[in-house]
Amino acid sequence: MKGIRALARHLDISIGTVSRALNGRPDVNPETRARVMEAARALGYTPNQSGRSLRQGVTNTIGFMIEMSPDANASSDDFFMGVFEGVQTVLTRHKLDLVVFPCPAQENSVDYLARIVRRGLVDAMIISATRRRDDRVEYLDKAHIPFIALGRSDSGPNMRWVDLDFEGVAKSSVERLVAQGHRRIALAIPADDINLGHVFHDAYRATLEAQGLAYDPALVFHAQRVLEGGYDLAAAVTSLPDRPTAILLSSEVLSLSLYRGLQERGIRAGRDLAVIGFRNNPRARFLTPSLTCHSVSLSELGQTLAETLLAGMPAYAALYPERDRNLIWPMELVKGESDDFVFADAGTTG
């Protein structure tokens, strides 16, 4: 069964009604629309006005896969909720629904993703927490399902993605700390293979070297991406014989426990150790000292993510003609109290 005529006959509904239902027109009874959509999906309806496949354009649902590792839970904070809100703002325009698929920690993420796709639950997918090598990207390419990644990956040179400006944040943070007189600047990146860690690290190193400072691997700390990660980080940083005077975090989630860990060792964040966090999490300004970090509107990020996805789907591409396939999302420094001092140690600076 392929055409709208056969579908209408099967459902015993007029072709006009089936057509309006398939096109998401509001003048169709929702029950009728649901019946039409389900039959279209089950019976392999292909609209003849375009090359839309069975999977495209018939569920009116966009999936968003998130990872449920215990790590991700604690560090996710309000991040995804904010992004979902922005994605929904755009989808609502097109009568599309956002559905979130939380991949269980113990499950292989490709198997999980494949199950969602095979069941025909979504027209397109958004994936997040991309790895430097990410098998989900290859799977989605082969399955010919439209998708976008929140994050880059070496596995998808041609895929659509939107990512935060980790390079920019690392660069401006290192430059700022150097200008304040710091020479030993530590970096905390995730302990796992998430791509942002690589991006952050490379930009940190390049900026140090551009500033004429030696890159010292002993100053790069691998912190667990959990809330408690900052506590362990405090222990590691303070146990160095030649302690750094500043630290740059690739996740602001670590800041609270870092502060506490430092305090228990008699070291004052923002006085004895300058701290620059990553994102302007709403908590940043209530910390003491408030955290110097970088602003990002999660809602706008989510909107752009959705629009960039739709720009790659035949049914919506014409509505988003000017959209680039890839976008690095700019972030701006928000001054806090956590690096609000000029460091001048006669022993190490000239």
Added chain:
Amino acid sequence: MKGIRALARHLDISIGTVSRALNGRPDVNPETRARVMEAARALGYTPNQSGRSLRQGVTNTIGFMIEMSPDANASSDDFFMGVFEGVQTVLTRHKLDLVVFPCPAQENSVDYLARIVRRGLVDAMIISATRRRDDRVEYLDKAHIPFIALGRSDSGPNMRWVDLDFEGVAKSSVERLVAQGHRRIALAIPADDINLGHVFHDAYRATLEAQGLAYDPALVFHAQRVLEGGYDLAAAVTSLPDRPTAILLSSEVLSLSLYRGLQERGIRAGRDLAVIGFRNNPRARFLTPSLTCHSVSLSELGQTLAETLLAGMPAYAALYPERDRNLIWPMELVKGESDDFVFADAGTTG
């Protein structure tokens, strides 16, 4: 079309294979299983071995509806992620998938829920953030779809629910503060109509009165359920002519900004004002002072929620025979530094 025979004929697959697919047996090719499930859903297959409706047992998906208000985003924290993890642990046993439906803030929650149900995306629903009167409960009852609420509601006297022990937390907190010498104990509850606010308030009042203390409505603060809520709360509490010496929060999310707001007014949390939070959020122990609060395993809570839901679904009820329809989840006090002093003000205590 009703029986398995007709379904097999339609799909041109053997009855045995269709049966194995419908029963979630692992020896069926996933693609085949997806085709069978989709056809079963679209064509109205009803298994004859039980009274399972079209909606039950054919999608193998359980929905979890969460609310996407800007409020809920900030305060949700890691709460839902933790609960999802527990729900999934149980669903995985039965080859069921958890799918999360984030209801957009601007959409009517009943309309949203009805759309999910009508589209036949799920076998059962979990709802959260129940209101004292909640139209979603009536809708789900009428739609004859199995569901459970994370939270109580006056709208569902017979519904299945699991809820946190707000009464127990309010009671033990007030008793503890009274034993420490406090006589003016404030309460912060949500500004909206979420049911937990009512439950918390009633238990707070009853416990005060049982302890021989007058209930003073001036000490009940309605805080926005956002991270910043504690900051405004600090202003409100400290502006009272006869300031309370202790405060009980119905959400621990307020604590960080409350501390900051107090500090900016020269008032030390845990010294000048005792604070008891609600849940043992992983952040609680890294705050300074660490927050006295109440422990709950979100994973176990999620597991119980899922099992209590399954106990009400014909296909799974036999596996969970001893499960009560309703459960108040106990929480235990975790001592922190935020109320770690005995208050003795000669002016107000005897």
